[in-house]
Amino acid sequence: MTAWSANSGWRVRGRRTGAFGLPVGPLPEAARTELRHRGVRGTATVLGVRPRRGEPGHVFWVRVAIEGEQSYEVRIRQWVSDTDLHWMSPGDVVGCRVDPGDRERLVLFVPDPAESGRVGQARILSDGRRAEATVLSATPVAADYAGRDDPVLRLDLELxxxxxxxxxxxxxxxxxxxxAIGAVDLGARLQVGFFEVDRGASVAVDWAASLDEG
Structure with a gap:
């Protein structure tokens, strides 16, 4: 039995406005609270973020991963504090809780350091060690076809x-x-920051330094 079927007896209620790739509307406070307590736990890779036009909050474009399920992408509208927003830049991985009855209804949150498997990109580049990476492969994962966000790639690198x-x-x-698209060709060299020798959880590409050296 998957997490979805095990939790299928309830569904967060609230206004929904998302369709055909448009951002899902912000959930009411009561719905967010219930979702934080009863939603299915997952992680969300931030692919893009921008302020909402004329309204508080931001639009987040995220790739959601839940254990035992196929990952998927969704855009949602959510208000977050300035402190949390610092850790929710493109490339960062945050926590999420998902409505088992509707996978596009979710709430994002910055997990405590003890439960987070990923370090913020900004912190890696400011405080981490340095390495040189050789591009082994670069595969498109997603792109905002409205032309407003950077394309998202899966990069295999040797450090x-x-x-x-x-x-x-x-x-x-x-x-x-x-x-930097031309800088991720096979065999290209990139400058990266890292904290530990791992599979990529503590690694971030320094695009500014990589382009300067290119």
Whole structure:
């Protein structure tokens, strides 16, 4: 029995405005509270974010992953604090709770450090160690066909750091600035930040430094 079927006896109620790729409308406070307590736990990779026009809050374009289920993309409208917004930039992975009766109804949140499997991209680049990455493959994952967000690619990279004894490979799903599309060809070199030798959870590409060296 999957998480969806196990929790199918309830459904968060609230206004829905999303259809055909449009952002799902913000949930009422009561619905968000219920969802935080009873929704199916997952993670969401932030693919794009921008302020709502003339209204409080932001539109988030995220790729949602739930254990045992196929990942999917959705745009939602949600208000978050300025502190949380700092950790919800493109490429960051945050927590989410999903309505089992409607996978496009979800609430995003920044998990506590102890339960988060990913470090914020900004923090990696400001506080992390440095390495050089060689592009092994670059595969498109998603793109905003309205032309307002950067394309999202799956990058397989081989990293080399002066203070590590051997190279290691990582896989990232990350937005790539349009100006950097030519920098992710097979064999291209990128500058990255990292905290640990892992599969990519603590790795971020420094696009500014990579373009300067290119």
């Amino acid at each position: 080399i750091a002066w203070d590590e004894p051997k190279p290691w490979c990582v896989r990232l799903v990350t937005p790539v600035p349009l100006a």
